[in-house]
Amino acid sequence: MTAITIDRLTVDDTTLECDVRTSPELERFFTNQPFRTDYDVSIEDVPDGILVIPVLAQVCPVAWANGADVYVDEVDATFARALEDVQETLCGMYDFLEGGTLYARRTIDPEPEAGGESGLLFTGGVDSTCSYVRHREESPTLVSIRGWTITPDSADDEDWRHLTDRVSGFAAERGLETAFVESNMLSFLDHPMLLAHYKRHVDGAWYSSVGHGLGLLGLCAPMAYARGMDDLYVAATHWEGIDLEWGSRPDIDDNVRWTGTQCHHDSYELTRQERLDAIADYVESDAPGLDLQTCNVRMDGNCGRCEKCYRTAVGLRLSGLEPSEHGYPFSDRDYERIRAALEGGEWVLGQDERYMWEDIRGRARETNPTSPAERAFFEWLEEADLEDLVSESGPPLTHRLLRAGARNAPNSVYNALYPAWTTAKAGLRLVRSDR
Known part of the structure; x- marks a missing residue:
């Protein structure tokens, strides 16, 4: 019997x-x-x-990928029902589950x-900042997670x-509370091995494509219960009309719940450009010096040269905002x-990313360029x-070969080669999120 x-x-x-504890065939994960x-x-x-709940939120998708059952002494009944709903969504989205x-x-x-509080997963990117703008009257606790x-x-x-x-700093300027969560959820799982086995089925990595909606929200459950959070928001990456296989969607996140807390996939009805519009309105009315942080390269500001920086x-x-006034070194030469x-x-x-550039293209049709360089672009x-x-575009051939080798190796061989595999894992970690 395959079990966790x-x-x-x-x-x-x-x-x-x-x-x-796992049955032998699952040990490699x-x-x-x-x-x-x-x-x-x-x-x-x-x-x-x-x-x-936090550990169940990480291991259940791995179990579902292998047809395994999960055993636990005690679980919140509301969350147990939520897992059934999330499993139905994920299994309907991916044939390999x-x-x-x-x-x-x-x-x-x-x-x-008694609760009455709300929380928002927050990084300071476009999506989570838009969600803050939309829910700022609730004064949500800003929740940041280390581990992904x-x-x-x-x-x-x-x-x-x-x-x-x-x-x-963002919270202090607005009189908000913060909550910082640190977890080893992806080093406790063998994420490179999950990527080796399942990358061929998904557009991104295991956690971004399968696990992160349930995983990140579930990680917050003890904190949310202790703080009395009735509602917990996670900002949408995509929007209506984008039918991509992705680990955080309304039919996943809106089903995540436990006693005292309902989770929400927020701003799905807005495109990324419309979220920037909401932020622009907020900048004009309340926060002229607002900086965003979306960089794929740095956390101490934006490099201004990666795809996400340029796209933002x-x-x-x-x-209608000047990027250089909100955290992005940018000029007409960058087009x-x-x-x-x-x-x-x-x-x-x-x-x-294709959908996001299409969104930009659609807005550009309605906008008068401000310079010859912008018009040409x-x-x-x-x-x-x-x-x-x-x-x-795509990952290097060496990464694809490493994934194939790890996927097909017996456990004994894999365990012997694990140090070399983990050395390569930084190059295999593909994460895309603007939250």
Whole structure:
């Protein structure tokens, strides 16, 4: 029987830890680390059925990919039903997911204390900033998570400090609370091995394409319960009309819930350009000095030269803002640079980037260019075959060969080669999110 068992759940003030046992055929998808998450609020009084949600949110998609069942002593009954709904969505989206059953010795329906609070997953990017603008009357707690794009490794300490400083500053200026969560959810899972096995089925990486909606929201459950959060928002990456296989969508995130908290996939009805419009209105009325942070390269500002920086800068221009006043070094000379990079396949692009450049192209048709350089770029973009530009980009051949080798290796061979595989994993970690 293929199975995953959640063992030894322990809490020490703000730290949650537990062990996971698997049947032999699933061992390659897990490292030898216990699952661990650190919060900045005590979770001592949170029921075990809520405390188990973070680890279930990480392991259940792995179980579903292998037709495995999951065993746990106690689980919140509301979350157990949520998992059934999320499983139905994911299995309907991906043919390679087989599904599985959660078995619990006990289900609980705890009585949370009076809530009234809300939370928002926040990085300071376009999507999460737009969600803040839309829900600012609620004064949501800004929730930032370390463990996905910023890993728990000491090498990422400086990036995490930059993010927490930026979010804390944003919150302080607006009288908001913050919540910082640190987890080893992707080093507890063997993410490179998941990527090796399933990259051929998905557009991005395992976590971005399959796991991050359920995973990130579920990670917040003990904190949300302890803080009395009735609502927890996660900003949409895509929008209505984009039918992409992606791990965070309304039919995933809106189904995630546990006793006391309902999660929400926010701003799905707005395109990325319309979200920038909402931010532009907020800049004009309340925040003339607002900076955004979307860079794929740096966390201490925007490099101004990666695809996401350029895409955001062009979008800001189209929304009537000057990029250089909001965190992006940008001038008319950069339009030719963007065109050359897109035509030359310099950036690894997916279908979501294609839709985002199409969104920009649609807005450009309605906008009068401000310079000859801008006019020339928009005329080129109008005629560009964006599908072809996406197909010309892709990961290096060496990465594809590494994935194939790891996917087909027996466990004994894989375990012997694991140090070399993890050395290469930085090049295999493909993450795309503007949140």
